[in-house]
Amino acid sequence: MAETDAKTPRERYRTQVRAEIKEHAWEQIAATGTSALSLNAIAKQMGMSGPALYRYYANRDELITELVRDAYRSLADTLRSASVAGADLAVLAHAVRGWALEDPQRYLLIYGTPVPGYHAPDDITAISSEIMMILLDAGSTSPRERPATPFDIHLEHHRDWAAGHPAPPAVLRQALSFWTRLHGVLSLELSGHFTGMGFDPALLFAAELDDLLMP
Structure with missing residues (x-):
C-alpha cells in the first residue's frame, strides 16, 4: 500500500520533480516558444540524464x-x-x-x-x-x-x-x-x-x- 500512497516520500519526491520540470518548461516556452520545448534541455538544466527525466514525462x-x-x-x-x-x-x-x-x-x-x-x-x-x-x-x-x-x-x-x-x-x-x-x-x-x-x-x-x- 505504501508504494501507491500519494503521501509517501517517494510520491512526494515525484510530485516535486514533476513540478520543477514544469517550471523549467514554462521558462523555455517564454524564451523560445512551445514548438522548441525540449525535455533533454530541461534534463540538462536539472542535472539529470534524458532517460531519468523520461521517467517523469514519457515524451514532450x-x-x-x-x-x-x-x-x-x-x-x-x-x-x-x-x-x-x-x-x-x-x-x-x-x-x-x-x-x-x-x-x-x-x-x-x-x-x-x-x-x-x-x-x-x-x-x-x-x-x-x-x-x-x-x-x-x-x-x-x-x-x-x-x-x-x-x-x-x-x-x-x-x-x-x-x-x-x-x-x-x-x-x-x-x-x-x-x-x-x-x-x-x-x-x-x-x-x-x-x-x-x-x-x-x-x-x-x-x-x-x-x-x-x-x-
Missing part, C-alpha cells in the same frame, strides 16, 4: 498536455470562483483579462498559435467546455432583447458545442461573441501587436466589453 506531448491542462483548469477555477460569488459577464471578462495578464505565456499556450501536431485529450476539451458553460450561465441571467440575426437562426440547429445548455440562440451568440472578440483583443495585446500604437489596451478591452453588453 505528455508534458505539454500537463501544462495545457493546468492552464485550462486554472482559468476554469478562476471563473468558477467568480461566478459562485455572483459575477456577471462584465466581471467574468475582467477576471479573464486579469488571469491572462498574470501569466501571458500560460494564456498564449492555450489561446495562441496551436502547437503543430498536438491534439488535446478529451478531458482538456471538457474543461474548455466548462468555461463556456460558465459564460452561458452568466448570460442567461440577463439575456439581451435584440432582433434575431441569421446567425441566431443558424445556432438553433448548430449548438452541439453548447453541450446541451438550454440557453436560447441569442445567449449562445452573446457567449460566442464575448469569447471571440475579447480573446481577439487579449491575444493581440499579449502578442505585442499594440506596442507603439499609443493607446491603452485596457480601455480598448473595456470598450469592446461595453459594446457586447449594450442593451
Whole structure:
C-alpha cells in the first residue's frame, strides 16, 4: 500500500520533480516558444540524464498536455470562483483579462498559435467546455432583447458545442461573441501587436466589453 500512497516520500519526491520540470518548461516556452520545448534541455538544466527525466514525462506531448491542462483548469477555477460569488459577464471578462495578464505565456499556450501536431485529450476539451458553460450561465441571467440575426437562426440547429445548455440562440451568440472578440483583443495585446500604437489596451478591452453588453 505504501508504494501507491500519494503521501509517501517517494510520491512526494515525484510530485516535486514533476513540478520543477514544469517550471523549467514554462521558462523555455517564454524564451523560445512551445514548438522548441525540449525535455533533454530541461534534463540538462536539472542535472539529470534524458532517460531519468523520461521517467517523469514519457515524451514532450505528455508534458505539454500537463501544462495545457493546468492552464485550462486554472482559468476554469478562476471563473468558477467568480461566478459562485455572483459575477456577471462584465466581471467574468475582467477576471479573464486579469488571469491572462498574470501569466501571458500560460494564456498564449492555450489561446495562441496551436502547437503543430498536438491534439488535446478529451478531458482538456471538457474543461474548455466548462468555461463556456460558465459564460452561458452568466448570460442567461440577463439575456439581451435584440432582433434575431441569421446567425441566431443558424445556432438553433448548430449548438452541439453548447453541450446541451438550454440557453436560447441569442445567449449562445452573446457567449460566442464575448469569447471571440475579447480573446481577439487579449491575444493581440499579449502578442505585442499594440506596442507603439499609443493607446491603452485596457480601455480598448473595456470598450469592446461595453459594446457586447449594450442593451
